[in-house]
Amino acid sequence: DVSNNFGFGHYSTSSGIAGVRERTLIAVKPDGVQRRLVGQIVHRFEQRGFKLVGLKMLKASEDLLSQHYHELKKKDFFPYLLCYMSSSPLVIMVWEGHNVVQTSRMMVGSTNPAEANPGTVRGDFGIHVSRNVVHASDSVEGAQREIQLWFNHTELIDWDCCDHSSTYE
Numbered sequence: 012d013v014s015n016n017f018g019f020g021h022y023s024t025s026s027g028i029a030g031v032r033e034r035t036l037i038a039v040k041p042d043g044v045q046r047r048l049v050g051q052i053v054h055r056f057e058q059r060g061f062k063l064v065g066l067k068m069l070k071a072s073e074d075l076l077s078q079h080y081h082e083l084k085k086k087d088f089f090p091y092l093l094c095y096m097s098s099s100p101l102v103i104m105v106w107e108g109h110n111v112v113q114t115s116r117m118m119v120g121s122t123n124p125a126e127a128n129p130g131t132v133r134g135d136f137g138i139h140v141s142r143n144v145v146h147a148s149d150s151v152e153g154a155q156r157e158i159q160l161w162f163n164h165t166e167l168i169d170w171d172c173c174d175h176s177s178t179y180e
């Protein structure tokens with residue numbers, strides 16, 4: 012029951028296992044791109060077994076970023092956040108797999124790198140909350156909203172990964 016390409020389908024066409032079609036939005040923020048961390052971050056998601064279904068580099072507008080971060084509009088750091096996030100290019104990606112939203116949040120670590128566990132992206136590469144290297148959607152619904160905001164459906168690729176049966180039952 013795969014309804015469209017935005018990650019609303021939660022059942023795999025091939026194996027019928029619930030949840031393997033879940034998708035999340037991961038972004039390497041300007042500090043991560045500047046520090047040449049894109050490869051290491053992509054590697055962690057590939058190594059975990061998730062499937063890359065969309066990827067692009069862009070310089071985001073403040074307008075798009077204020078839609079993305081609409082829940083934070085009243086925060087005093089909001090103008091600084093928009094300034095930082097629009098300062099240089101982002102690499103934004105959509106990753107697919109079982110429980111990918113929750114697992115990605117674990118892999119990325121706490122918002123404040125000072126509190127993030129070693130082994131997480133933020134815990135390994137960050138010091139300060141204002142430069143925390145990476146974004147990961149925080150819920151399945153949030154991921155669907157963010158994927159639609161950042162990607163056109165033609166930019167998301169449905170493909171069969173040859174190691175599927177080594178990753179899932």
Ligand code: ADP
Nearest residue numbers: 083088092121122140141142143145146147149
């Ligand atoms: P997360 O990115 O972990 O989901 P939030 O949605 O709370 O966290 O915040 C969004 C982003 O805003 C953070 O990733 C970080 O870049 C920035 N941010 C959050 N809190 C602060 C802060 N106190 N000062 C500066 N920037 C912040």
